[in-house]
Amino acid sequence: MTGGRTLVIGIGNPDRGDDAFGRIVARAVAKRAPPGVACLEHDGEPAALMDGWQGAARVVLIDAVRSGRAPGEIVRFDLSRQPLPEDVAPCSTHAFGLAQAVELARVLGTLPPWVRFIGVEGAVFDIGADLSPPVLAAKGAVVDEILESLGAGREAGDATVSR
Amino acid sequence: MGSDMPGGDGAPRTIKVDYLARVEGEGAMSIRIRGNALEDVALKIFEPPRFFEGLLRGRAFTEAPDITARICGICPVAYQMSAVHAMEAACGVTVGGALRDLRRLFYCGEWISSHALHIYLLHAPDFLGYPSVVELAKDHPEAAQRGLQLKKAGNEIMNLLGGREIHPINVRVGGFHRAPGRADLSALRATLLRARDLAFETVAWTGTLDFPAFEQDYTFVSLRHPDEYPMNEGRVVSNTGLDIDVAAFEAHFEERHVERSNALHCVMIPDGGSYHVGPMARYANNFDRLPPEVREAARAAGLGPVCTNPFRSITVRAVETLYAVIEALRLIDGYAPPERSAIDVVPTAGTGHAATEAPRGLLYHRYSLDDAGLITGANIVPPTSQNQPMIEDDLRRLVPDWIDKPDDEIQYICEQAIRNYDPCISCATHFLTLHIDRA
Numbered sequence: 135m136t137g138g139r140t141l142v143i144g145i146g147n148p149d150r151g152d153d154a155f156g157r158i159v160a161r162a163v164a165k166r167a168p169p170g171v172a173c174l175e176h177d178g179e180p181a182a183l184m185d186g187w188q189g190a191a192r193v194v195l196i197d198a199v200r201s202g203r204a205p206g207e208i209v210r211f212d213l214s215r216q217p218l219p220e221d222v223a224p225c226s227t228h229a230f231g232l233a234q235a236v237e238l239a240r241v242l243g244t245l246p247p248w249v250r251f252i253g254v255e256g257a258v259f260d261i262g263a264d265l266s267p268p269v270l271a272a273k274g275a276v277v278d279e280i281l282e283s284l285g286a287g288r289e290a291g292d293a294t295v296s297r
Numbered sequence: 298m299g300s301d302m303p304g305g306d307g308a309p310r311t312i313k314v315d316y317l318a319r320v321e322g323e324g325a326m327s328i329r330i331r332g333n334a335l336e337d338v339a340l341k342i343f344e345p346p347r348f349f350e351g352l353l354r355g356r357a358f359t360e361a362p363d364i365t366a367r368i369c370g371i372c373p374v375a376y377q378m379s380a381v382h383a384m385e386a387a388c389g390v391t392v393g394g395a396l397r398d399l400r401r402l403f404y405c406g407e408w409i410s411s412h413a414l415h416i417y418l419l420h421a422p423d424f425l426g427y428p429s430v431v432e433l434a435k436d437h438p439e440a441a442q443r444g445l446q447l448k449k450a451g452n453e454i455m456n457l458l459g460g461r462e463i464h465p466i467n468v469r470v471g472g473f474h475r476a477p478g479r480a481d482l483s484a485l486r487a488t489l490l491r492a493r494d495l496a497f498e499t500v501a502w503t504g505t506l507d508f509p510a511f512e513q514d515y516t517f518v519s520l521r522h523p524d525e526y527p528m529n530e531g532r533v534v535s536n537t538g539l540d541i542d543v544a545a546f547e548a549h550f551e552e553r554h555v556e557r558s559n560a561l562h563c564v565m566i567p568d569g570g571s572y573h574v575g576p577m578a579r580y581a582n583n584f585d586r587l588p589p590e591v592r593e594a595a596r597a598a599g600l601g602p603v604c605t606n607p608f609r610s611i612t613v614r615a616v617e618t619l620y621a622v623i624e625a626l627r628l629i630d631g632y633a634p635p636e637r638s639a640i641d642v643v644p645t646a647g648t649g650h651a652a653t654e655a656p657r658g659l660l661y662h663r664y665s666l667d668d669a670g671l672i673t674g675a676n677i678v679p680p681t682s683q684n685q686p687m688i689e690d691d692l693r694r695l696v697p698d699w700i701d702k703p704d705d706e707i708q709y710i711c712e713q714a715i716r717n718y719d720p721c722i723s724c725a726t727h728f729l730t731l732h733i734d735r736a
Contacts, residue, residue: 179371181414262348
C-alpha cells in the first residue's frame with residue numbers, strides 16, 4: 135500500500151504522440167525524486183488509479199490535455215479543492231476518465247488530501263507519433279516544478295503546483 | 298450538444314453531440330431522420346488494429362504478444378492470448394497443463410476487471426437514472442464500492458500473472474516469462490472468496506433493474522469448447538448452425554469496407570448478415586457449460602438459457618463475472634507449478650489462426666511467418682468491429698419506436714443501446730460523436 139507516501143503519477147499512452155507526456159515526466163522525476171516519493175507510469179485506467187492512490191498523502195497527476203489552448207501550454211489545478219474543469223479533457227480513450235475517477239473518489243471519501251494536476255496542452259495524438267516540439271519543450275519546466283514542490287519539503291496543502 | 302429545434306413539419310433539424318459518454322474510446326455515430334421515418338444509422342470508426350497490423354510486419358513472431366497488447370488498455374490479455382495461440386498454431390505447438398491453466402486464470406482476471414468496470418461504472422447509471430457513476434455513488438455508495446472491489450480482484454490476478462494489469466509484460470509465445478509459485482496464487486484466494494460474494498450480489502442486483510422491452514432475433518457467434526465455458530480455445534459456433542475450426546474463420550466472415558466510414562464492418566458470408574459477439578453470444582451458446590450454481594444465480598436474476606434483450610446484457614456480464622471468479626478459484630486450488638515457465642517454440646514458415654473470447658467478444662488473429670519467424674502478414678478482427686453492424690441493426694429497430702420523442706430522449710436511448718455492447722472503441726476508433734440529423 136501507499137501509506138503516507140507521495141505519488142507522482144504520469145498518465146498516458148506511450149504510443150500516441152503527446153499523450154506520452156505524463157509518462158515521460160514521471161520517468162524523469164523518478165531519477166531525481168527525494169526519498170518517500172514514488173513515481174508511476176500509468177495508462178490512466180481510473181479504477182486502478184483510484185486503488186493506487188488510496189492511502190497516499192500527496193498525489194501529483196500529470197497528463198496531456200486537449201482544451202483549445204496553445205500547444206505546450208501548462209495548466210495546473212488543485213483537485214483537492216475543485217473538480218477538473220470540463221474544458222480540460224485529459225487525453226484518455228477510457229470511458230470513465232480521470233476527472234470522474236477523482237470525483238468518484240471524492241464522493242466515496244477515498245480521495246487523498248492533497249491532489250494536484252499538471253497538464254500540458256497536446257498537439258499530436260496520432261498512433262505511433264513522437265512528442266510534438268512544443269510539448270517536448272514543456273517537459274523540463276514541468277519536471278523542475280514537480281521536484282521543487284516535492285523536494286522543498288513543503289507542507290501538504292501548499293499550492294506550489296496548483297493554479 | 299447543439300440543437301436546432303424544428304419550426305414545423307418538414308423543417309430541417311440537426312442535433313450534434315460531440316461526446317458520447319461511458320463508451321470506451323472515440324468514434325462517431327450519426328442518425329438521419331426524414332419526417333417521421335428513420336433514414337439511416339451509421340457508426341463511423343477508425344481502427345488502430347490496421348496500424349498495428351502494419352507495425353507487426355517484419356517483426357519477430359515473439360514480439361506479437363507485447364505489440365498487440367498495446368492496441369487496447371482495456372483488454373490487453375485478450376490481445377496477448379489471441380496472439381500467442383495464433384503463433385503457436387503457426388508453429389505447430391500446443392501449450393497444455395499448468396501453463397494452459399495459468400492462461401485461463403489470466404483471462405478470468407481480465408473478464409472480472411473489464412466486466413466489473415462496465416457493469417458498475419459505465420452501464421448501471423443507465424438503469425438507475427443517473428448521468429454517471431459519480432451521481433450514482435452519492436445515493437448508492439455500496440454499489441460503487443462493490444464494483445471497485447470486484448474490479449480490484451480481477452486486477453490482482455492480472456498483476457500477478459502479467460506483471461502489471463495494463464499492458465501486461467509476462468506473457469510470451471510458449472507460456473510465460475515467469476510462472477508463479479503455488480503460494481503466489483494462494484495469496485489471491487481470500488480476495489477471490491470475497492469477490493465471489495460480491496459477484497453473487499452483483500448478479501442479483503442487476504436482476505432488480507428495469508429494462509426497456511426490446512428483443513432481437515440475434516445470430517450469436519462465439520467459441521464453444523467440449524468441456525468448459527470458452528475463453529482461450531474452442532470451435533467458432535453460432536446458434537444458427539455454424540460450427541467451424543477457427544482456421545476457417547475468414548471463409549465464413551468477411552470484413553467489408555464501408556464507404557461512409559473508415560471502418561471495416563465484419564459480416565457473415567455469404568448473406569452479409571450482421572451477428573452478435575460478446576457475453577450474450579457466449580452465454581446463449583454455452584449455457585450448459587456453466588456450473589449449476591452459476592446457472593441458478595442467472596435464473597434467479599430472471600435470465601433464461603438465452604437472453605435476447607441487449608439491455609439485459611448487464612446481467613449476463615454479471616453472470617460471467619461470477620463464473621470467472623469461481624473458475625479462478627478452481628484453477629488456483631488445483632494449481633501445481635509447471636516445471637518450466639514456457640515451452641520451446643521453433644518458428645516455421647506458415648500461417649496460424651486463433652480466436653479467444655475477449656470480454657467484449659470473439660477476437661480473431663491470423664499471422665503468417667517466414668522460416669526465420671518474421672511476421673509477413675497479420676489480420677486482427679476485434680469484437681467491436683464485428684458488433685458494429687449489429688449495433689446499427691439494434692438502433693434501426695429501436696429508433697422508430699422513439700421517433701416522436703424529443704431528440705435528447707432519442708439520443709439517450711441510443712447511447713444506452715450502444716453501451717449494451719460495451720464497445721471498446723479504444724481498439725476501433727478515436728472519439729465517439731453522436732449526430733442526429735432531422736430534415
